[in-house]
Amino acid sequence: MLALLLAWIVVAAVIKNSYFIHMLFMATTYALLACALNIVVGITGLANMSQAAFFGIGAYTAALLATKFGAPFYINIIAAAVVSMLFGLAVGAPTLRLKGFYLSLVTIGFAQVLRIIEINWVSLTNGPMGITAIPGVSIGRYLFSKKAYIFYGLVVLLIILYVTKRLMASKIGRALSAIKNDEVAAKSLGINITYYKVLAFAMSSFFAGMAGSIYAQYTTFVSPDSFVQNDSTTLLCMVILGGSGTLFGPIFGAIVLIFVPEILRFADMYRLIFVGVVMIVGILAKEGQWFAHVQKFFKDRLTSLIRVKSGNREGAV
C-alpha cells in the first residue's frame, strides 16, 4: 500500500503532461472523497448518497470566501470543512435514527434540495452560471501550479487515512463498527448509537468539505452541474467496489472508477454502459455466488423434474 502512495507521489512529481496532471488530481480528489465517505458507509454502515453535495458545499464555501473576501487557502479549507460539517450535522442529527434505505432516500432528497438552492439563490451562488475566477492557492508569493494541488490533496488524503486508522483502533472506531455489525448489540453495551452515527456523518462531511475547497481553488470555477447525484453514486461505488470498511479500499475504487472510464473515452457512449456494467458485475462478483447462481440455474433446468423448493436460499451466505 505504501508502495502505491509512494508511486503516486513519484508519478505526481515526474509527470509534465497537463492532462495526466489533471487526471491524477481528480483521482486524488475522488480518493479523498471516497475515503471520507468510507467513514460513514464502510465503517459505520450508513448509506449516505449525498457525498457530492457535501463536496459541493465545501467548494461553494471556499469559492465564496476566496472571491468575496480574498481569504487565504488555509482559512478556505477549514471554513469549507466546518460549513460542510454543519450541514452534515443538520442532515444527520434528525435523520440518523432512520433505517438504512430511508436514510439513503433522505440524503438523496437533501442533495436535490441543495441543488435547487444552489441554482435559485442567485445572489449568493450566482445560480446556474456558477462562480468563476476563483483565485488559486498561494503561499506568500508562490502561486500553486496545477501539479501542486495533487500534493495538497495528497496531504489531506494522508490526514484522512491517519485519522481513520487511529480512530479505528480506538473506542470510537470499535463503537462505529459495532453499530455497523449489530445496532442492537451496540446499544446494549451502552453505545450511544445516535451520537456515534452523527459523529461519523460529521467527520465524513468535514473531509468532503476539505476536498471541495481544494477542488474549487484548483478549477477556479464551481457550478451546480459539478455536484450532481451521479457523482454521489459513483463515490458510493468507489467505496463499495474498493472494499468498504477497509482503510485503502476506497482509494482503489477511486482509481479504477476515475481512470478506467477515462481510458475508455475513445469508446464514446459505450463507456457509460461499461461503467454501469462494472457496477453490476463488480457487486455481483463481490457478493460472490453469481457463478454458482448461474450454474445452479442450468442444473435446475437439466434436472427440471426435481422441483426447486424455496430457492431463495441459494443466495445465502
Added chain:
Amino acid sequence: MKKTSRIIAILAMLAILFTMAACGSEPAAASSSAGSSSASSSSSSASAPAATEADTYKIAVALALTGGSAEQGNEVRNAVKLAIDDVNAAGGINGKMVELVDYDDQADPKQAATVANAIAADESILAVVGHTNSSCTLAGAAIYNPAGIPQITCTSSSPKITDAGEYTFRLWNSDAYTAQVHVETIINKGYKNVGMIYENNDYGLGAYNVAVEKFKEAGIDILVAESYLLGETKDFTTILTKMKSAGVEAIFAVSDETELPMIMTQAHSLGFYPFVTSTGAYSTTVLTLGGAEVEGLYGATFFDPNNLPEGVAAFYDRFMETYGVDAVVSPAVSGYISGCILMDALKSGATTRDQIRDYLDSGLTFDTMVGTLQFDENGDVTIPLTRMVIKDGAFVGTPD
C-alpha cells in the same frame, strides 16, 4: 486467494501510474485517430511550431455529445465535420489533411475541465470548437487561455464568456440582442398583457433582464414571469394556468427546441391560445414535436427561411443528406461557420495555436452565409436576426 488478488490489484494500480509517468510527455491518446505517432516533445511551449511536424492539422471539438445538451452538441460537431470534410475533399491544406478529434464533456464542467486538459496536453491540436453549455465553456476557457489554445464556442451565450480570455471566441449572439428582437415582436404586435417563461440559466436570466427593461420602456409590465430548469422541468401546466388566469395574451419564451413544443401543446390542452415568440422556435425539432400545435409560433433566425442566401441552401442540403436528418438548426450553422473560419485560418498559413488566435483577433471580416462577421475586441460577434413564423408546418420569413 484474497491476498493474491490484492497484490494483483496493487500491481495493476502501479502499472497505471507508471504508464502515466512514462507517457507523461506524450500527447493524450484520446482521439479517434488511428495512431498517435505524432508525439512531440513536452518541453515545447504552445507557441512552438510543434504541429508542423505532424502529417495532419488537428482540430478538436469539445462538446456535450452525450447527456443533457447532447442534441446541440452533436449538431455542432457534425457541422464542423462538414466544414473539414469540404477542405479534405479538396485535397487538404498545403497537402495536409485536417483531422477532427471528438471530446465529450457530457455537459458537466468537471468533464469539460478534463477534456480541456486532454486537449491542452495534445500539442498537435491547433484549435477547439466548444463547449456547448456556458458553464462548460467557462470551465474550458480557464484551461485553454493559460495553455494558449484558441477556442470558439458556437452555442454558449453567457455574458461572462466575453471576458473569458483572449483565446476564447464566440460565434453566437449575446443575450441582449436576441431578447431585444423578440420583445420588439410583441410590442410591434400591440400586445399589452405579457408573460414570460425562461430557462433558469445565464441565458434565460440575461434575456429576462433585457426584456423587463425593454417592456418597461414601452410601458408594459410583465404579468407573470417564471423560470424553469432546463432538462428537468417538463410540466408547464402550472405556469400556463397561472398565465391564463392572469389574462396573458402574449408570451416571450426563452426555451430550447425540446421544451418549446411542450409549452405550446400544454397551453392548448388547457384551452389557452396565447401569441408566442421564442428563442428556440427556429428548429425542425419544433415542427416534428409540435405538429399543428406550433402553428403561428414566432421566432427569430439568422436569415429569412424563404429567401436563403447563397451557400446556405447548399449547406442545408449537404448537412441533411450527410447525416440523414430532415432539418438544420442554428447551432449547426454557427458550427459550420466556425469550422470554415478555422479552415480559412489554416489556409492563410496560420498553423500554430498562436497564429490561429492572432488570425481570429486580427479584425478580419469573414464572409459567411449569415453575412459578414467580425470578432470584436472581446472575441464576440453579432449575427443579425430576422423574424419568422411557423405557417402550414414550415418556417416563413415575416417582416413584423
Added chain:
Amino acid sequence: MEELLKVENICVSFGGLQALSNVSLSVDKGEIYALIGPNGAGKTTLFNVISGFLAPTSGKVFYNGREVQGLPPHKLTPIGISRTFQNIRLLPNVTVLDNVRLGHHIRLKQNMADALFNSRRFREEEEKSIEDAREILRFVGMEKYENEFARNLPYGHQRKVEIARTIATNAELLLFDEPCAGMNSAEKVGLSELILEINKELKRTVFLIEHDMRFVMKLSEEITVLNQGQCIAYGTPEEIQEDPDVIEAYLGVGRKGGQE
C-alpha cells in the same frame, strides 16, 4: 436484603395487543432471580423494558432506588444494567477479544484527541482494557479463542463470550435471556456453574429468563412466572414447582416446558 431492581405495574401494548399487564417484581442485590413462562408470555418484552430497548406504556422501573423506565440503553448500561440476547448478538466479524472489549466502551475515558495523538492515557487505557478482557475470558474459560472471529466459534462458546461481554461492562445487574437455549446437557451444567461463579465470585446480581426447568430450579433463589403478559406466580423454586396455576399454564400450551 437490599433491593436492586424493582418493577412496578409495568404495562406494554403494541397497537391493540397487550403484551404485559401490571407486571411487578423485585430483584434483590446479589441474588439469582429467574423469570419463566411459556413462549409468548412477554418475558423478553419485560427484559426489553428493563434494559431500555422499549419504553413501557405505563408503570415504573426502579434501579437502586432511581426511576429509570424509558431511559435509553446507553444511559442504563453505565448505571449498571447489561444484558444478553435470546439469539446471540456478538459481532460476527470481530475477534472474541474485541467483542469482550466492546463491553469496556462506557468506562473508557479516552477521547478523540487521545486516539489521534496516541496519548499516554490512550495507550495505558488500551493496554488495561486488553488485560481486563483477557482476565474475563479466562474467567469464562474462553482465553484460548481470543483471536478467533466470533462467527467461527461453536454456539455454546459464543454464549459464553456474550456473557463475558456483559461482565466487562462492570454492570451490577446482568440480564441473561435464555442463556442455555440450544445447548446440550453437558454445556448446560458448565453454564450453570459459570453463572453461579459470576454471582458468588464477581458479586453480580443475575436476572435470567430460562425455559429449562432443571436449570432454573437449581440456580435461582426466586422465580416469577409470566403467562400471557401477567404474573401468575412468584416464589422459591419449591413453591413454584407445586403451584397449580403454573402447571396449568405450562400444560395448557403443550409441551413448552423446555425439555428438549
Added chain:
Amino acid sequence: MYLQQIVNGLTLGAIYALLALGYSMIFGVLYFINFAHGDIAMVGGYVTWFVAASLKMNFVLAIFAGIIVSTLLGVAIEFIGYRPIRRAPKLSAVIVSMGFSFVLSTSVQLIWGTRSLSMPIFTNVKTFNIGSIIINSKQIWILVIATVIMVLLTLLINKTKLGMAMRAVALDQSTSALMGVNVNRTISATFAIGSALGAMSGIMMAAYYGVIYSTLGGLIGTKGFAAVVLGGAGSIPGAMLGGMLIGIIESIAGTVFNAQVKDAVAFVVLILVLLFKPSGILGKDVMKD
C-alpha cells in the same frame, strides 16, 4: 385557478401513482428501492414510440409491445442482478440497480439518440369546459386507464392466488417458502407486474407531454419514490395515494410559489415525511426491528 391546478395535478399524480406501485411492490418483497425502475418505465415508452412511429403500427399494439418489453426487462434484471445477491446487504442491491439504470438510459441514448421524439399516440386532443375547469381528452384517458389498472391490481392482490403469494412473501420469505409458496416465482411475478405498471406510466407520461426523451426515467423515477415514501413503503394503496398527493402538492406548490419550487417540492415532502412519519401515510412501522 386552484381547481384547475388540482385537475392538472391529479393527472400527473395518476402517472406517478402507477410508477410508485411498481416501486412499492418491489420494495414490499425485496426491501430496497429499485433505482432502475424509472428507466424500465422509460424503455416501455421508447418501445411504444418505436412501434407506433417507426413501424407505423396501431397504437394499441404499440402500447402492448412497450409493456411486454418492459416486463421482460424487469424480470431479466431481477434474475441476473438481484436474485444472486438477495441475502447480501441491501446497499449492494441498490448499487446494482443504479448500474442497471446507467446501462438502460445510455443504451436508449445509443439506440434512439439524444433528441426528444414526438409520441404519436393520443394526439387528437379535445378540451371540455366544466364550469371554470378545462379538462382535455388526454387527461380523461389517463385518469380512466390509471383507475382501471389500479382497480384490477387491487383485485389481483386481494383475490387471486398469486396476490396471496405476493403478500405472503412480502410478510416473511422463509415462512412462506415453508408454506409451499414458490418464492422465486412470486418475486419474478412481482417484478413482471411492477415493470408492466412502470411501462404504462412511462407511456402515459410520454403521451401526456407528446414527447419522449432519454432523461424521462430519472425524472419520473425520483417523483415515484417520493410518492412511495409519502404513501408508505410496501403499501399498495399507499403508493396510489402517495402518487396522487405528490401530483397535487406539486401543482399547488407551483401555483403558490414558482415552477422550480414545484420541481423540488417532491423532495421536500420526502424529507419531511421521513423526519416526522417515516412509515408514510399507510405504511408499516419502519422503526421496528
